[in-house]
Amino acid sequence: MSFFRPLSMRAQEEELMDDFSQGGDELSEALKHLRRLNKLFAAPGPTLAGVDQLWQRIGSPDRLSILDVGAGSGDINRKLIRWSERKGIQLTITLVDMTEEACEEARRLFRREPRVRVQRADVKDLPEATADIVTGSQFVHHFDGEQLVGIVSHMLRASVHGVVINDIHRHRVSYTAVWLATRLISRNRYIRHDGPLSVAKGFNGSDWEQLKQQLEHEAMTYEWRPLFRYSVVIPKL
Numbered sequence: 001m002s003f004f005r006p007l008s009m010r011a012q013e014e015e016l017m018d019d020f021s022q023g024g025d026e027l028s029e030a031l032k033h034l035r036r037l038n039k040l041f042a043a044p045g046p047t048l049a050g051v052d053q054l055w056q057r058i059g060s061p062d063r064l065s066i067l068d069v070g071a072g073s074g075d076i077n078r079k080l081i082r083w084s085e086r087k088g089i090q091l092t093i094t095l096v097d098m099t100e101e102a103c104e105e106a107r108r109l110f111r112r113e114p115r116v117r118v119q120r121a122d123v124k125d126l127p128e129a130t131a132d133i134v135t136g137s138q139f140v141h142h143f144d145g146e147q148l149v150g151i152v153s154h155m156l157r158a159s160v161h162g163v164v165i166n167d168i169h170r171h172r173v174s175y176t177a178v179w180l181a182t183r184l185i186s187r188n189r190y191i192r193h194d195g196p197l198s199v200a201k202g203f204n205g206s207d208w209e210q211l212k213q214q215l216e217h218e219a220m221t222y223e224w225r226p227l228f229r230y231s232v233v234i235p236k237l
Contacts, residue, residue: 007170010144010207011200016190018142020099027101030190035075037195040181043166044079046231047137049223050164051080053233054133055089058161063090067131067158069123070139071095073105074116076166081115094131096121123151126158134159137166141201149214156236165232168202174228175199203230 005011016022017030038044055064064084068077074095084091093116095106103120110116123134134155143151155163168174175196182195208222208230215234222232 005175005200007172007175007200010141010170010202011197012144013197013201015142015194015197015201017099017194023099023101026188027099027190028105030186030188030194031073031102031105033186033188033191035073036185037178037181037191038075040185041178041227041229043137043229044076046166046225046229047076047135047164048079048083049225050166050231050233051133051135052083053231054162054164054235057233057235058132060087061132062088064092064133065131066091066093067096067126067134068093069096069134069136069155069158070142071097071106071137072102073109074118075109076137077116081113091115093117094119096123096126098122123158124154126154128157129160130158132160133162133164135164135166138168138198140165141167141198141203144201148211152211152215152234156234159236162233162235165230165234167230167232168199169224169228169230170199170202170204170207171228174202177228199228208232 068074077093081091095116095118097103100120103118106118136155140148140151178199179196182191212220217234219237220234222230225231
């Protein structure tokens with residue numbers, strides 16, 4: 001992935017992780033390295049902020065179910081578990097991903113956590129109102145145009161109360177930081193290729209405004225969060 005590329009528009013190339021015919025040990029290794037990047041760039045924060053906002057909006061219930069789609073190994077949910085303990089919430093989390101490598105890694109990571117279960121599935125096939133809140137971290141940037149509108153609509157359908165999206169701010173500084181970080185921490189081709197490309201496929205404020213109009217959802221909100229991410233909350237109407 002080139003260090004120099006235009007970022008005025010969202011990139012259209014597919015990430016290596018979008019090719020489900022690949023995978024194996026190299027993908028499993030990439031998921032481990034991705035957890036290091038998530039920690040480095042404070043990835044759980046926007047999801048936690050959005051879930052807390054939506055939880056308060058629905059009356060701060062003492063029971064809450066979360067469905068994390070495109071979850072990978074699901075590592076960002078560890079912060080949600082700690083948040084639920086502080087708030088006294090009985091939390092259950094279902095991690096959903098389409099690849100067996102991600103599901104295996106998630107099962108390993110949460111093998112001693114009874115509040116978390118793992119399911120290999122496509123969000124488009126999940127029943128209506130599967131969980132109170134549906135989340136997606138670094139997930140929706142894989143989609144564009146009508147596909148993006150469609151996948152967010154499926155997430156809304158699978159939720160009882162709404163959707164929280166945590167995704168990347170497309171910006172020269174974040175692109176440079178991720179390009180450098182991926183080369184410092186990993187030789188894995190998934191990480192080196194998909195890390196910077198994820199930023200190039202990310203969003204800015206005008207992209208979220210366009211999605212808001214396409215969904216015809218005036219209650220949708222978005223805010224910039226460190227480090228170079230957006231927390232997007234879409235309440236179920």
